[in-house]
Amino acid sequence: MYSQAENTITNNVLLMLSNLYSINPRYYEEFMIGIIDDSESYEVIPQFRQQRGNLGNGIIDGHIKVNASRIIIETKIHGLEGLDKLLKYTDSFHKNEYCLLLHLSTAKYTNKDILTFQNRLKEKHPEYSILFQSITYEELVAQLGAITESYHYEDLLQKLNEDFKDYCVKSNLMPSSKDILRAMACGQSFDLNIKYQFYFDLASRGYSPFNYLGIYKWKAVRYIGRVENMIEANYEVGGTLDVIDSTHEVTEAQKVRLKAAIDESVAGGWDLEYGHRFFLLKDFHETYFEKKSPGGIFRVRYFDLEDYFNPVPKTMEEIATSLRKVSWE
Numbered sequence: 001m002y003s004q005a006e007n008t009i010t011n012n013v014l015l016m017l018s019n020l021y022s023i024n025p026r027y028y029e030e031f032m033i034g035i036i037d038d039s040e041s042y043e044v045i046p047q048f049r050q051q052r053g054n055l056g057n058g059i060i061d062g063h064i065k066v067n068a069s070r071i072i073i074e075t076k077i078h079g080l081e082g083l084d085k086l087l088k089y090t091d092s093f094h095k096n097e098y099c100l101l102l103h104l105s106t107a108k109y110t111n112k113d114i115l116t117f118q119n120r121l122k123e124k125h126p127e128y129s130i131l132f133q134s135i136t137y138e139e140l141v142a143q144l145g146a147i148t149e150s151y152h153y154e155d156l157l158q159k160l161n162e163d164f165k166d167y168c169v170k171s172n173l174m175p176s177s178k179d180i181l182r183a184m185a186c187g188q189s190f191d192l193n194i195k196y197q198f199y200f201d202l203a204s205r206g207y208s209p210f211n212y213l214g215i216y217k218w219k220a221v222r223y224i225g226r227v228e229n230m231i232e233a234n235y236e237v238g239g240t241l242d243v244i245d246s247t248h249e250v251t252e253a254q255k256v257r258l259k260a261a262i263d264e265s266v267a268g269g270w271d272l273e274y275g276h277r278f279f280l281l282k283d284f285h286e287t288y289f290e291k292k293s294p295g296g297i298f299r300v301r302y303f304d305l306e307d308y309f310n311p312v313p314k315t316m317e318e319i320a321t322s323l324r325k326v327s328w329e
Helices: 005-023 025-036 083-092 111-124 137-150 155-170 190-196 252-267 316-323
Strands: 047-053 059-065 069-075 098-105 130-136 180-185 198-202 212-217 220-235 241-246 276-291 300-304
Touching: 005 025, 005 069, 005 137, 005 155, 025 098, 025 130, 025 137, 069 083, 083 098, 083 111, 098 137, 111 130, 130 137, 137 155, 180 220, 190 198, 190 212, 190 220, 190 252, 198 252, 212 276, 220 252, 220 316, 241 252, 252 276, 276 316
Parallel strands: 069 098, 098 130, 180 212
Antiparallel strands: 047 059, 180 300, 198 276, 212 220, 220 241, 220 276
């Protein structure tokens, strides 16, 4: 963390990119190609060749090539950087490199401004080929999500995607929808989740804001409900519920329901007495929001229902019915 908010954002963006490369350089390369929309020039994976010609002067037995590249990132929170300042940053580029100047903000330059800046780049560096891209944090999150979808079996990638999206949402770097569905993978707890219309998770785990929670199992979201309360609590079986934090005041009815749910869960082998957050649901309905692609999900998956419905149905019963008619990958 830094004293200036923009420095903190830059640090988190670089950390995301660094972690993405650490998981697999191929993921990083595909991510950047998607961001800059250039599948021909940008490469980070070494090219291995044998028996390669030496410009007409013999044959090289083994040849390994890594293309030189340099990316400069200017980070703003909501505004746009002055073009004069951006132009000054290009002095750090070198000839014979792949040169990319990336501007990150919640706002984007107009096409007219981008064209003007590209012309100024050519005037200042006629011998260079410098690519300029203006992108939003929302586009950055979307591209990471697309890579994650392509490699759904990669748990570390799923976690990185979840954490970076959470950070951007909580930092108000991307628009927030009022119709976010958080689908949670359920295994042996499925029957308990349905019976008590609740879900539990470690209190230490963060989460993005959401309105609806879906119970996922066997390749589909099977039940959906509206979030009634989120409660962090400790509880000794047969004792008193110690509420540590909650999004709303915890009613007596909610306490009774939660204690019964924890009692039965503990009896079934779940260790829920300490360090957990409980999501209590209402307007609970059965549905079938199917995942068409192979494999399951890594613990959690977020959906913006505005991407599926326009407008989003108003009642939970209508949402549950409508979700049966669409699918996801």
